[in-house]
Amino acid sequence: MRTTLVLIFLLLPVLALAQDWEDRRVFGNPEAETQLRIISSTDTSLFAPVIERYLGDNTDLSVEYLVTGTSDIYTIFRENPEAFDVVISSAMDLQIKIANDGFARPLSNVSHPEWAQWRSSLFAFTSEPAAIVINRAAFAGQAIPGTRQELIEALRARPEMFRGRVGTYDVRQSGLGYLFATQDARASETYWRLMEVMGALDVRLYCCSGDMIDDLSDGTIAVAYNVLGSYATARVDSRETLQIILPSDFPTTMMRTAMVSRAAPHPERADAFVRHLIALQSSADGGVLPLPPIDAQVNDPDGATIVLEPALMTFLDALTRKKFLAEWEDAVIQK
Amino acid sequence: MGHSPSVSGSLRNRLVLSLIGGAAILAVLLFFVVRNYAAQVAQQGQDNILRASVTSILDAAAIREGEVEVDIPYAAFSMLGTASDDRIFHAIYQDARFLSGYPYLPMAAGRGRESTFATVSHQGEAVRVVTASRVLIADGKRTNVRVALAQTQDALSGQLEQISKNAALLGAGFFVLAILLSFWATSATIGQLKRLTDAVTRRGPQDLSPFQKPVPSEMLPLVTSLNSLMGRLDQSLGQSEDFIAEAAHRVRTPLATVRSYAEATLQRLDKEENRQDMRSMMRAIDESSRAAVQLLDHAMITFRSDHLERQDIDLAQLVDELVVRLTPIAEMKDLTLHYESDGPVPYSGDPILIQNAVRNLLDNALKYAPIEGTVTIAVSATPQVVINVCDSGKGFPDGELETLTSRFKRGANAEGTIGSGLGLTIAMDVASAHGGVLKLSNQPEGGACAQLLF
Incomplete structure (x- = not known):
């Protein structure tokens, strides 16, 4: 509860616009009696094919797809769990906490790998690595960094080139950014050194991957760290200008998760939709869809993928979060 | 022979039931003990992880x-993942x-450094909660940091279910094994009794010697009593045998003496009146003598029947000897003894008893046959060993064929004939001692027939 209050307080500016969704689209027959409400952090364009396929078989249904940030989803959904049927988010830690606190409805007999679900109520359906995305123009004639260490060296080598032109998530605002940051910090000290270097270059902080990619495409920034590679790949228009680098020192891979609200207005429909989503993303032809499917090969022994476990809630503890944010601010915001 | 004693329950059933009952109680006990113990161990496992986890959180606290x-x-x-x-x-x-x-997580009671555990309800679920605290000191001020950590018990109850299943299997297996063992133990125990019973049953009619074979100590009193009973029986049987011989000797001899005196006196008497009295007296003496002999015969036969001693004998020869011996008596009464046999009739029986029986039948026939009548004796081996004695007298009175073999029972037509009423009884006892019967009938052309069927 306290955590919630702290989060609400932290996210107050965003919350004021809570009802102004980043995107809101109704799929299917708008006259349909039953309307499935999905709250999601995934861009509509990326998720639309999943919904359209589902509606193809369920013509008596319409789907209202609401897009907002991961932290917003956490607060909005917890306040009104009865207003939504399905919750989809990339912030695995917040999703786990929602499920842990009893807001998720368990589904029975879903054939899904053990590592890709939690309590039969939270289901992972994508496997998306965090990437370093660069604007090719800024690295013309230069070596392309393959690891965080090489990125640090590249940034240090040409500070005049990168000042004000590096970007990353504002972990105070973005749930996914916070997840990536905490997992990176767990994995290696290199993360803190990178943050210090980026902080010294007046790093630009973003709420979302989409905005970062926009700024990368038009050259506002030259390097973005911890961007969702899948978003960048999906931008057909910027394939020429952008290069996606999956850091080879230690990759961080996030799994997008879905759950049915315990207070869902249409639990059976929501149940069926989540099953459809899982089946679609697990099938061999998952590549047809813009979102990368979960892939057993990606979940290799490297430990690249963030494990879907209650330990994710560690950094959501108010004291631990406070301490982490203080360190992060020390590194990034150098005044 | 003896009547069967009344049955009150069964040792085997009682033994089996009490063993199975005991095994059932033990099996249930085993189930609960194993399950409780395993549950304790499983709970301890969860508690240990919770303690380690809460300790590491407290260690991370600082001012x-x-x-x-x-x-x-x-x-x-992470260590709490299940x-x-x-x-x-x-x-x-x-x-x-x-x-x-x-904020609403219930804390386990308790103070101080020790971790305390409790099972409480949180968000509608039973959770195991550990509470521990640590004192931090900064700028000379003491502050107490207290951490409560709770975990639901889904994995634990799954584990418990598995343990319960295994414990139940263990209990059931134990029970089945105990049932098999109890059947085995029971039949081994009852077997001893059965062996003793067989030993008693197998004994010959005269074998009254004590049992010598080793028996289990619990059966020793029974066998000791049995042995002492048989000892007393043997002794009293010997006594009665002696008594019979003694009585036969003591009664027969004086009677014979009295009769010879009476006969001598009769010779000396002239007065017809007195001679008549003396004859009556002699008749009475004859009757007494015969009764005594028959009584002793009967006693002897009863004794010998109880201890039947079979020998291989030829009935034809045995009867022939009797006929030869009785021919003079028959001739005195002007009777014809007609003996028929078709060769030897081998039979395994007590010759003294059979002789006695046939003699009694012949005596009867001679007694009841009219003057110049015929007594026919026939012995045959086929289709059944049979000795047939028929006379040409009045036959058995109608309606008395059933009762005549009773002891001391005489036929309604026996007035005026010397007899004790024991003859047919003796014949019948001998027949049944050999597993045969005595059949009485009247011939259609007149005369009584007695048949000894062996």
Whole structure:
């Protein structure tokens, strides 16, 4: 509860616009009696094919797809769990906490790998690595960094080139950014050194991957760290200008998760939709869809993928979060 | 022979039932003990992990610039991961002030450094909660950081279910084994009794010697009593045998003496009146003598029947000898003894008894046959060993064929004939001692027939 209050307080500016969704689209027959409400952090364009396929078989249904940030989803959904049927988010830690606190409805007999679900109520359906995305123009004639260490060296080598032109998530605002940051910090000290270097270059902080990619495409920034590679790949228009680098020192891979609200207005429909989503993303032809499917090969022994476990809630503890944010601010915001 | 004693329950059933009952109680007990013990161990496992986790959280607590800082180690929650994805809850307090986590999480009672455990209800689920605290000192001020950590028990109850299943299997297996063992033990025990019974049954009619074979100590009193009973029986049988011989000797001899005196006196008497009296007296003496002989015969036969001693004999020869011996008596009464036999008739029986029986039948026939009548004796081996004695007298009175073989029972037509009424009884006893029967009938052309069928 306290955590919630702290989060609400932290996210107050965003919350004021809570009802102004980043995107809101109704799929299917708008006259349909039953309307499935999905709250999601995934861009509509990326998720639309999943919904359209589902509606193809369920013509008596319409789907209202609401897009907002991961932290917003956490607060909005917890306040009104009865207003939504399905919750989809990339912030695995917040999703786990929602499920842990009893807001998720368990589904029975879903054939899904053990590592890709939690309590039969939270289901992972994508496997998306965090990437370093660069604007090719800024690295013309230069070596392309393959690891965080090489990125640090590249940034240090040409500070005049990168000042004000590096970007990353504002972990105070973005749930996914916070997840990536905490997992990176767990994995290696290199993360803190990178943050210090980026902080010294007046790093630009973003709420979302989409905005970062926009700024990368038009050259506002030259390097973005911890961007969702899948978003960048999906931008057909910027394939020429952008290069996606999956850091080879230690990759961080996030799994997008879905759950049915315990207070869902249409639990059976929501149940069926989540099953459809899982089946679609697990099938061999998952590549047809813009979102990368979960892939057993990606979940290799490297430990690249963030494990879907209650330990994710560690950094959501108010004291631990406070301490982490203080360190992060020390590194990034150098005044 | 003896009547069967009344049955009151069965030793075997009682033994089997009490053994099975005991085994059932033990099996149930075993189930609960094993399950409780395993449940305790499983709970201890969860408690140990919770303790380790809460300790690592407390270790991460520090005071910086007057404020409590807790940097929860990732491992603290990670180690609480279970196969059933149990939910976890935590709460951190500084003294009485809530700092972070779940404010409504119930704490386990208890103070001090020791971790205390409790099973409480949180968010509608039973959770195991551990509470531990640590004192931090900064700028000479003491502050108490208290951490509660709770975990649901889905994995534990799954484990318990498995344990219960195994414990139940163990109990059932034990029970089945105990049933088999109890059947085995029971039949081994009852076997001893059965062996003794067989030993008693197998004994020959005269074998009254004590049992010598070793028996289990519990059966020793029974066998000792049995042996002493048989000893007394043997002794009293010997006594009665002696008594019979003694009585026969003591009664027969004086009677014979009295009769010879009476006969001598008769010779000397002239007066017809007195001679008549003396004859009556002699008749009475004859009757007494005969009765005594028959009584002794009967006693002897009863004794010998109880201890039947079979020998291989030829009935034709045996009867022939009797006929030869009785021919003079028959001739005195002007009777014809007609003996028929078709060769030897081998039979295994007591010759003395059979002789006695046939003699009694012949005596009867001679007694009841009219003057110049015929007594026919026939012995044949086929289709059945049979000795047939028929006379040409009046035959048995109608309606008395059934009762005539009773002891001391004489026929309605026996007035005026010397007899004790024991003859047919003796014949019948001998027949039944050999497993045969005595059949009485009247011939259609007149005369009585007695048949000894062996």
